[in-house]
Amino acid sequence: MEQQHLTKDDTKQVVDIKKRELDTVEVISNFEAFVELASEWNSLLDKSSANCLFLTHEWLSNWWLSYHAKRQESSLAIITVREAGVLVGAAPIMLNTVKEFCLKVTKASFIGDPTWTTGDFIVAKNTPSALNKLAERLLKLKWTVMELGCIPEASASLSVITEILGSRRMRSSSAPSASSPYLRVESDWESFYAARSTRFKKALRNKQNKIKKAGEYEVHQYRTEEELTRVLPSVMELAKKGWKHQIENSIASDNGNSSFYTAMATRVNRDDFVNIWILSLQSTPIAYEYHFSYNNITYGITADYDTEHKNLSPGSILDFNIVKSKFDESGATYDLGCGDSFYKKNWTKETNRYFNITAYSNSLYGAIVGLIATKIYPAAKRLYRKEAETIDSGK
Structure with a gap:
């Protein structure tokens, strides 16, 4: 054949x-x-x-x-x-x-x-x-x-x-x-901050002076799996003292939030994927921000503070320290999260629209x-x- x-x-x-x-x-x-x-x-x-x-x-x-x-x-x-x-x-x-x-x-x-x-x-x-x-x-x-x-x-x-x-x-x-305001790091911190409005900087100085009088305060960032696992219980307890928990929208709420934010912080096998910032007064946490880092972009996902310390503007103090830290990361982008909240406009006019x-x-x-x-x-x-x-x- x-x-x-x-x-x-x-x-x-x-x-x-x-x-x-x-x-x-x-x-x-x-x-x-x-x-x-x-x-x-x-x-x-x-x-x-x-x-x-x-x-x-x-x-x-x-x-x-x-x-x-x-x-x-x-x-x-x-x-x-x-x-x-x-x-x-x-x-x-x-x-x-x-x-x-x-x-x-x-x-x-x-x-x-x-x-x-x-x-x-x-x-x-x-x-x-x-x-x-x-x-x-x-x-x-x-x-x-x-x-x-x-x-x-x-x-x-x-x-x-x-x-x-x-x-x-x-x-x-x-x-x-x-819409989602974002800040792209393109200069040094001193030049950037100098360009902020006089009114904004004056208000921020007053807040900083007020919290200094209340006692010693510190800002820490936690980013490794070991650090996140250790600090997360404290963050969850802090979240229960915030105004978002009262409307069932904190990271500690039982509507799925607690499960989601715990899993992302402790079970995701990515380096530096989640980072949590905490503001402590006299060694007691009074405010936090929960961030993600991906593709050279930091996403500010959620934040809250202990309402007992509302008069000290802990959210503003923590926000200032976080924004300042971004200028140590040349070329980085900081996504401030959805919503045109007034405080975001103090930092940037650039916005992603959806x-x-x-x-x-x-x-x-x-x-x-x-x-x-x-x-x-x-x-x-x-x-x-x-x-x-x-x-x-x-x-």
């Missing part, structure tokens, strides 16, 4: 077929399967323009475990794109079933808190086609409402998703959401929910306000 030999063209065709067989778009609903992606996920993130703390595997996996894993109404729907078997795209999506307008609604969103954690599609820079594949697969998931929060203003995801939604004639909108995308499915149910959310409910609110104003005016 005559033996047939493959030509170069035949060989190339076989290779191309095998590569195409390894081109996949997959939806991961199993947490263990997501855990196995850790190394690949972070490697992809390093190669993408979306590279930030809130999209690291450590952040996403611990967030899910702390806030959603035990909820029956929540499920993972993480989308991955592979080309020739290599992970080139990922979307950290979750589905939550909630009640809105007395209707049961399934929402698709990024894993995280849409009010302050960055959400985005993660795509390798040399494979932009993966972005379209992620978006197309997202639209095929079973959801009533899609709420993609805190997408960076510069992200390509904004235009791609908006265009696809428009082409499908889906009821949708894009609107500004959070957008939300909301869409409703083309199903009849989705159309009804969309009509209520975008037309009927806003109209009812306007009517209620108008009637309330009429009653207040005595007419």
Whole structure:
């Protein structure tokens, strides 16, 4: 029997077929399967323009475990794109079933808190086609409402998703959401501080003089795993004395916060990933800030102080020392966290801006929910306000 030999063209065709067989778009609903992606996920993130703390595997996996894993109404729907078997795209999506307008609604969103954690599609820079594949697969998931929060203003995801939604004639909108002031170290501390307003510096001097009269105070930063494990119990006790704990939003709150911040500080195997700052008065902790460091950016995530010492402005004193310390790190960036709080504007005018995308499915149910959310409910609110104003005016 005559033996047939493959030509170069035949060989190339076989290779191309095998590569195409390894081109996949997959939806991961199993947490263990997501855990196995850790190394690949972070490697992809390093190669993408979306590279930030809130999209690291450590952040996403611990967030899910702390806030959603035990909820029956929540499920993972993480989308991955592979080309020739290599992970080139990922979307950290979750589905939550909630009640809105007395209707049961399934929402698709990024894993995280849409009010302050960055959400985005993660795509390798040399494979932009993966972005379209992620978006197309997202639209095929079973959801009533899609709420993609805190997408960076510069992200390509904004235009791609908006265009696809428009082409499908889906009821949708894009609107500004959070903003996040940041400070980039580009000079020495003396020059930078000299440029702050006279009023701000005077107020800060008064606060510093006041706390000095109250006793000896110290500021310490804790960053190694051993230090964090040792100091965390004290920080949790301090958090319970702060105003945020009164509204169940401190790192010691039992709504998932305690689990999340403990896990991130003691179980994440990354050097200098978490660092905690503490201001102590007479050796007693009275204020703290909980930070993350990633990709040469420090993220100021949360902070609080003992309300018993509110008159000493412990938050301002600690904030001053932290900002000053950043000028020992040439080229560093300090993200002051979401929200345009007045104290942040004393340090910087530069701000990262984010957008939300909301869409409703083309199903009849989705159309009804969309009509209520975008037309009927806003109209009812306007009517209620108008009637309330009429009653207040005595007419």
